[in-house]
Amino acid sequence: MADTASRERPVVDLDRAVIRFAGDSGDGMQLTGDRFTNSSALFGNDLSTLPDFPAEIRAPAGTLAGVSAFQVHISDHDILTPGDHPSVLVAMNPAALKANLSDVTPTGTLIVNSDAFDERALAKADYASNPLTDGSLSAYTVYEVPMTSITMEAVKPTGTKPREAERSKNFFALGLITWLYTRPTEATLTWIQERFAKTPMVAEANSLAFKAGWNFGETAELFPSTYEVKPAPLEPGHYTNISGNTALAWGLIAAGQLAQLPLFLGSYPITPASDILHELSKHKNFGVRTLQAEDEIAGVGAALGAAYAGSLGITTTSGPGVDLKAETIGLAVSLELPLLVIDIQRGGPSTGLPTKTEQADLLQAMFGRHGESPVPIVAPSTPGDCFFAAIEAARIALKYRTPVFLLSDGYLANGAEPWKVPDVATLPDISVRFATEPNHTAEDGTEEFWPYLRDATTLARPWAIPGTPGLTHRIGGLEKQDGSGSVSYDPANHELMTKLRVAKVAGIAADIPLVEVDDPVVPGGEEGGAEVLVVGWGSTYGAIQAAIRRLRVKGHPVAHAHIRHLNPFPSNLGEVLRSYPKVLVPEMNLGQLVKLIRADFLVDARGLSKVKGQPFRAEEIEAAIYDMLLDR
Amino acid sequence: MTDVAVPATTKKDWTSDQEIRWCPGCGDYSILTAVQMLMPELGARREDTVFVSGIGCSSRFPYYMNTYGVHSIHGRAPAMATGIAVSRPDLHVWVITGDGDALSIGGNHLMHALRRNVNLTIILFNNQIYGLTKGQYSPTSEAGKVTKSTPFGSLDHPYNPVSLALGAEASFVARTHDMDRKHMMETFRRAYRHQGAALVEVYQNCNVFNDGAFDLILSKDARPRMLIPLAHGEPIRFGPDGEWGVVFEDGSARVVEVADVGEDRLGVHDEHREDPSLAFALSRLASGPTAPTPVGVFRDVERPHYGALVNEQLVAAAERKGPGDLAALLSSGSTWTVT
CATH class of the missing domain: 3.40.50.970 (Thiamin diphosphate (ThDP)-binding fold, Pyr/PP domains)
Incomplete structure (x- = not known):
């Protein structure tokens, strides 16, 4: 087996490719996609991924409900999304074909496991006739590959039982696609040996299946050519392929280091946030304490307790967990203690769509507590940005002694991209000082500690942790007297404290970057610059930017502003919004940011909504902007 | 510290x-x-x-x-x-x-x-x-x-x-x-x-x-009759003259008159017993503060x-x-x- 395709067969250079692996939940499609992604990353492509799997661990085999897919976009240039439409679909069974076919480009390539297209499987996928023979796929280039039978034949030497042998077919598919796209094979073969080190027979079977897939492509004379997507000219540096949840977990560890505080995570397992708990649990040598609590409320309660005692307190969750944590977040607002609330948003309401993405918790983060209880909100825009967003959220929480929401989502959490590893020395110092001395002199001359005597600039109160002599004090959820922190029912004091808490959060606007507008002169573009400003937040960044680039190529200037700080807004946001005649706000909800913008700035911003559990396609945003340009 | x-x-x-x-x-x-x-x-x-x-x-x-x-x-x-x-x-x-x-x-x-x-x-x-x-x-x-x-x-x-x-x-x-x-x-x-x-x-x-x-058990005159003091290593016994005690039978506890069963049959309290079932049995002696109620340490084990x-x-x-x-x-x- 060689690392390059046969010389006789032409190699077609592509600038990009979008490939989707689809199969049954038990077929290992996520793993297959993930391995292909890694070998592409190591090869030097730019890439973006979209894992898409059902909430059920094992939905009934062969059914549409059980289809699991992984889409990866690889390119020789800078890309921003996992691609609107796959040009290649690998379908391991009829259900996978049926569930994904409508997304494939009209002239796309289908590589199907023909062994799986028997009558029973076709019936399970609700096919009345076999699409491989009834002519319904005539527009596509279809490659029928008996993946199951070749795999079983290939792994025979290992002595694996047939039922087990059949399970290696995803590695056959991976081998075939690795050959088709002339990817290197060594990294995957090494990975297989490491991953299955404890079960050598499985490792051997998977290696043989992978090689069989590669050899099938090489020898079967089925494919007229192979493809090559050359490395992308990324900025020089050291890269790794990273998912949003891993980046977020590493960002939290970095925040603890940069703040010189121990990390304490109180969390309860929930999709799609659990991987942050898993990742942080591995890194106890950084002094990270992780508590898998008895419930969501205990998770945030313990995190707040740890924050009170001097840790960087964190809780990670998704929407249903945020519902349960609301009261404790309100307590953190009242106690004025730093606390990070990481919400990996998913489709709601209620259990909703646990494994699908949505951005519908923005108004919950803004307003989802009783009373006037403002909480700053930070939202990352790409998987790699989750790292920096975590540090920024921690900076605000620590400096202003406030809970901070970090709103990621399922798409960012599970999606991956090449990430330029930052130089640790360039990361910000976010250290804070604990109170060590009394800060007030009583009328009788006694030196006292007043827990609610605020810093004049930040309005933050002192953070005096237990163990500090001379500063013993009591705080709680009851309203406190300004300054002394004693329980107070005084009406004027309550109004003052309410306004102080709001002013403290509003004041953060002076301490965050202005919103940047991406609005370059477009060669050959219309006179007078952009008419439409697209405003986005969070994970829609890639799709918005891709849509706008397409329009610019066509000569339409369009501006893009992406909001990282959603509460408070950057101080120039109103000015930016008012300087464009038309404003479009695409969101994976029914119009939450657009509601805030309209309320705060009285601009006639228009929303673009999508709540299908899937991220926007660039073409959807492109069409909406185009409609707006044409006043449709 | x-x-x-x-x-x-x-x-x-x-x-x-x-x-x-x-x-x-x-x-x-x-x-x-x-x-x-x-x-x-x-x-x-x-x-x-x-x-x-x-x-x-x-x-x-x-x-x-x-x-x-x-x-x-x-x-x-x-x-x-x-x-x-x-x-x-x-x-x-x-x-x-x-x-x-x-x-x-x-x-x-x-x-x-x-x-x-x-x-x-x-x-x-x-x-x-x-x-x-x-x-x-x-x-x-x-x-x-x-x-x-x-x-x-x-x-x-x-x-x-x-x-x-x-x-x-x-x-x-x-x-x-x-x-x-x-x-x-x-x-x-x-x-x-x-x-x-x-x-x-x-x-x-x-x-x-x-x-x-809690008057039925905590009023001054009721206490000697209604509180069962638990002391590690001691027979479980109460009453103004120690006339009552507790015996363990088939995993449960029962109040008895010492005269009826003899001192030797009284349960001896063991706070450090790993198995909590006898402590649990003691806790079931009174379902509320209306019957003789144990007070003191039921269980104290190291973990x-x-x-x-x-x-x-x-x-x-x-x-x-x-x-x-x-x-x-x-x-x-x-x-x-x-x-």
Whole structure:
């Protein structure tokens, strides 16, 4: 087996490719996609991924409900999304074909496991006739590959039982696609040996299946050519392929280091946030304490307790967990203690769509507590940005002694991209000082500690942790007297404290970057610059930017502003919004940011909504902007 | 925190400047006094002491202690205290809670704090009523209780907090009452010295909404007949002249007249017994404060506390992998270099 395709067969250079692996939940499609992604990353492509799997661990085999897919976009240039439409679909069974076919480009390539297209499987996928023979796929280039039978034949030497042998077919598919796209094979073969080190027979079977897939492509004379997507000219540096949840977990560890505080995570397992708990649990040598609590409320309660005692307190969750944590977040607002609330948003309401993405918790983060209880909100825009967003959220929480929401989502959490590893020395110092001395002199001359005597600039109160002599004090959820922190029912004091808490959060606007507008002169573009400003937040960044680039190529200037700080807004946001005649706000909800913008700035911003559990396609945003340009 | 000798303190040092706002005559006062009197004897440092509470009359307690304190939200004190105790094993963390706070809205957290053996001294004020919300029945109220929310009598079967704690395999479980400062102080002292989760149920009179709930067992003349003092290694015996005792039969406990069975048959109390079933049997002697009721320490066994175990893992990880190196972490996956 060689690392390059046969010389006789032409190699077609592509600038990009979008490939989707689809199969049954038990077929290992996520793993297959993930391995292909890694070998592409190591090869030097730019890439973006979209894992898409059902909430059920094992939905009934062969059914549409059980289809699991992984889409990866690889390119020789800078890309921003996992691609609107796959040009290649690998379908391991009829259900996978049926569930994904409508997304494939009209002239796309289908590589199907023909062994799986028997009558029973076709019936399970609700096919009345076999699409491989009834002519319904005539527009596509279809490659029928008996993946199951070749795999079983290939792994025979290992002595694996047939039922087990059949399970290696995803590695056959991976081998075939690795050959088709002339990817290197060594990294995957090494990975297989490491991953299955404890079960050598499985490792051997998977290696043989992978090689069989590669050899099938090489020898079967089925494919007229192979493809090559050359490395992308990324900025020089050291890269790794990273998912949003891993980046977020590493960002939290970095925040603890940069703040010189121990990390304490109180969390309860929930999709799609659990991987942050898993990742942080591995890194106890950084002094990270992780508590898998008895419930969501205990998770945030313990995190707040740890924050009170001097840790960087964190809780990670998704929407249903945020519902349960609301009261404790309100307590953190009242106690004025730093606390990070990481919400990996998913489709709601209620259990909703646990494994699908949505951005519908923005108004919950803004307003989802009783009373006037403002909480700053930070939202990352790409998987790699989750790292920096975590540090920024921690900076605000620590400096202003406030809970901070970090709103990621399922798409960012599970999606991956090449990430330029930052130089640790360039990361910000976010250290804070604990109170060590009394800060007030009583009328009788006694030196006292007043827990609610605020810093004049930040309005933050002192953070005096237990163990500090001379500063013993009591705080709680009851309203406190300004300054002394004693329980107070005084009406004027309550109004003052309410306004102080709001002013403290509003004041953060002076301490965050202005919103940047991406609005370059477009060669050959219309006179007078952009008419439409697209405003986005969070994970829609890639799709918005891709849509706008397409329009610019066509000569339409369009501006893009992406909001990282959603509460408070950057101080120039109103000015930016008012300087464009038309404003479009695409969101994976029914119009939450657009509601805030309209309320705060009285601009006639228009929303673009999508709540299908899937991220926007660039073409959807492109069409909406185009409609707006044409006043449709 | 340090090895420097703890300066001697007095009750006054442990008393905050806050005006106490419990109803006059409330049993909470005597519990507060017992704790404030005990602290100097324990040789504790004020700054290393944290009182955490939830919501309810009892939960005002931290405001009155001149220590660190948090008055949190309803039922969640054990959760918040877990975060404090686990992240800072150098502190001594007390949880002050009531029957509604600990057993109703916060039942889950109490159960898990006990199961995990978090290093907490938990004082549960049981007055069998909701006081702060003005007189609804609580999860320890006797069935049939007529209150504002149950005008035709409550239908709920009550919890026995000691049974519940033993069921959760708490490593230290005790009961005392607000009429006996000496007994309270001795019980609290034992709880304080215990490494791990210690739960002390305190029968506490609410003189406004449930006055006299414990009179049948706690009035001065009733006590010798109705309280069964538990003492480790001693036969379980009570009565003005020690005429009654407790025997264990088929895993349950039964009150007997000593004259009927003979002294040798009396059960001997063993706090340190690993198997909690006999302690549980003792807790079932009285389903409410209407029958002879054991007081004192039911169970006191040694088990590593949660914060210590968490710390051990941190130390072991640092020894195995070396201290955390951020730059190394960020490059720990598959990486490649673009030039």
